Amino acid sequence: MQISLDHIRTFHAVVKHGSLLAAARDLGLTQPTVGRHIDLLEKALGFRLFTRGREGARLTEKGTDLVSVAGQMMGTAADFERVASGLEERIEGTIRLSANEIFGSLLLPGIIGGFMRRHPMIQIELDVRNESANLLQRDADIAIRLFRPTQADLIARKIGALELGLYAHEDYLAQHPALETLTDLEHHVLIGQDRDPSLIEAFREAGLPLRPDKFAFRCDNNIATLNATRAGLGIGPLHVGMAKSWPGMIRVLPDLAPTLELWLACHSDVRHNKRIRLVMDYLAAELKTPYAACPT
Structure with missing residues (x-):
């Protein structure tokens, strides 16, 4: 019996995502190719x-019995790739970055351009999502995170702290009561997240006990909530460093x-990889002033 590791990887992806289509998107394959891999593995x-x-x-029952060992094989394959990557010394190749929607969509494109001009042989892949990429599984080479990484096999570097504030557009404030205390928020339209608790927890620690049901406009896409605040729908949380440069935005309370703490992280196996080290050092310097590249 000769079994392809690629087919096992496809099996693992279908189990993880629950459908051939979702697995195809994750693997960068077509749905028919994923189906063919499963057919060949079953054969x-x-x-x-x-x-x-x-x-x-x-x-199936037999398929269930193979899930654990398939996961172990994918972990071993990822370990092999990480160690091999750490041995490379060429200043070329691909670096995959992971960042949330705010950093990935608004800040990193302006920041990473300078690096790419200096190192044209290095290609950048940017994975933009609010869920944390799994560095242990090589979902990304370097992650930008707004919390301290705690996994033992990661190398993490703290860059600084990012201040948040509540903002509203001047047109909204002109049509609603003035705010002087936290209780005044009860009389205003609040903009915030639906299922993602990260910003709610940050404001709770600062003394504002927010709940999702208090938000008249809820969305877990950070760009959407940001634009809703800028459009004058209500009061929402923004990065102070960004909001300062946007016309008409006024900070309340x-x-x-x-x-939020700003961290860079990579797997310990690849910390000596020259191109990853170059990108880490560049980002560490540029992210000291992350909002310099923010679009207005």
Whole structure:
């Protein structure tokens, strides 16, 4: 029996994501290719791994028995890739960065341009999502995080702290009561997150006990909530360093000033990789003033 590691990787992705289509997106393959990988793996094994229906791909009993060992194999393969990457000394190749929506969409494009001009042989992949990339599984080479990484196998570097504040557009404030205390917020339209608790927790620590049901406008896409605040829908949390440069934005209740820690992280296996070290050092310097590249 000859089994392809690529087919096992595809099996693992289908299990992880629950459908051939979602696995194809994750692996960068077409859905027919994913289906073909599963068919070939089942043929090599001599039994079915999934039953497929409208609900997606459901594991058979035998398929379930193989999930754990497939995960272990993918972990071993990722370890191999990390160690091999750490041995490379060429100043060329691809670096995959992970960042949340604010940094990935608004700040990093302006920051990373200078590095790419200095090192044209290095290509940058940018993974933009609010969920933390798994550096242990090589989801990214370097992650920009707004919390302290705690995994033992990561090398983390604290860059600084980012101040948040509550803001509203001047047009909104002109049509609503003045704010002097926290209780005045009860009479205003609040903009915030739906299921993501990160900003809510930051404001709670600063003394503002927010709950999602208090937000008249809720969205877990940070760019959408940012634009809603700038459009005058209500009062929302913004990075102070960004909001300062946006016309018409006024900070309310300025004594309320929660902060988020800014960290860079990579896996310990690749910390000696020259191109990863170059990008880490560049980002560490540029992110000391992260809002300099912020669009107005």
